[in-house]
Amino acid sequence: MTGDRHTQVVIIGGGQSGLAAGYHLRRLGVDFVILDAQSTPGGAWQHTWDSLHLFSPAGFSSLPGRLMPPQPGEEYPDAEHVVAYLGDYEKRYELPVQRPVRVLGVHRERELLRVETDSESWHARAVISATGTWWRPFLPAVPGRRDFEGVQLHTVQYRRPQVFAGQRVIVVGGGNSGAQIAADLALDSDVDVTWVTQRPPRFLADDIDGRALFDVATARRRALDEGRTDTGGVASLGDIVAVPPVREARDRGLLTARPMFTRFHADGVESADGRRAGVDAVIWCTGFRPALSHLAPLNLRGARGHIPTDGTRAIGEPRLHLLGYGDWTGPASATLIGVGRSARDAAGEIAHLLRG
Structure with missing residues (x-):
């Protein structure tokens, strides 16, 4: 360890969710750092299979503040195009990403949260965990x-x-x-x-892509928030x-x-x-689980390995927000276009906390 450092907010994870959170914190004038375990920008997108393409056109696959440019010759951009976009996004908004930095654990320390890494410790008044699920693949138990x-x-x-x-x-x-x-x-x-x-x-019907899925997920969340009947969301379509x-x-x-x-x-x-x-x-191809081992010292795990949340805020630790792990941390928050709204809400709650 090289020593202790201080900031108002630590964002853990430099993929799409971490960058979206950084964008909104920057707009609110909050001091923060993004700690990313990867050596280069792009998050999990730089580790996907060669033929992977997005479900939506570039204009409907964008982070807040910056439209993804179209990829020449492709209606649905490939993963390499997404990686380039995320790298450009990081530079455009001068987001303070430090990499490669692996977070070992988040601990309570009086009025602050202490974020232990493989190189140093950070002390912050709030933490956003945005590590996603790619790093924790799930394999079912099958005899033999x-x-x-x-x-x-x-x-x-x-x-x-x-x-x-x-x-x-x-x-x-x-x-x-x-x-x-x-x-x-x-x-x-x-x-x-x-x-x-x-x-x-x-x-799903051939004419349905990520644009429609985002609208359906948003409508479901609105219905639930208003006490109306659950529409079933994306799962109802296929x-x-x-x-x-x-x-x-x-x-x-x-x-x-x-x-x-x-x-x-x-x-x-x-x-x-x-x-x-x-x-x-x-x-x-059996899915993933949330990569949350760095939060184990906080003892917040609930059913199915999830941490109970109110929106993105952890119920058991109000200084912690979880972003981009699935609908339980915001409708469509695990997607490029969907994470912006949840990131905005998390940043706003944190700014309010810091003013208190």
Whole structure:
């Protein structure tokens, strides 16, 4: 440790949520620092698979204050374009990001919160945790999984289909990442891919993209806040956005899901009817959990590993705000366009706290 430093607010995480929070704090004249564990700008977007594209056009995928410019030749920008946009955003607003800095823990220390890192300690009157979920992939418990001698990857480790040329691959998961990665592999004729899901996949209508999803999520939150009937939000429409590669693979008959297998064997899997299939690799597209280990010293965890919140503010620690982990920290707050509103609200609450 090189010593102790002080600021009004520490933001943990330099991805889209942390940058949006920094933008609003800067506008409110609050002193803050952003601590990012990554070596370069771009958050989790710099670690995705090669073919990943956004669900929405650039103009509907923007952080507050700065429209994302269109990507030439692409209606839906790819991850590389998003990384460049986030880097430009950080520079444009001169956001004070320090990297690479890994936060080890957040502790109460009288009237302040102490943020321990791998290099020094920061003392602040408030903390925004914006570490997301990408860094905590979830793998379900399936009998025999540890006995399987093939390759097992999670979404976070998948990059391109060429790695699996000539192999038998199972993609597990009925969400967007499962459908997109299964399509990516299926459209490569050198890969023998099987897509399995717990329940039949639900595709959204082809004309629905991130613009409509954000509106639906916002309407649901408004209904709940006003005590009206839960509309069901995005989940009521379906699970999978039919982005162009998914649509192509589906329409060509290459994206037909099969029921989830029930157990592993050393050289493959077994289905519920007892049939076995040889498999070389399994790609788990089974989601994520909030990356909140740095908040463990505060003892705030509730059901499902979530920290109970009122909006973005932690109920058990009002100096802590959580941003971008999903709808429980703001409607659509895990998206580029959706995080701005929750970031604005968190920054406003913190500014009020600092004035008190």
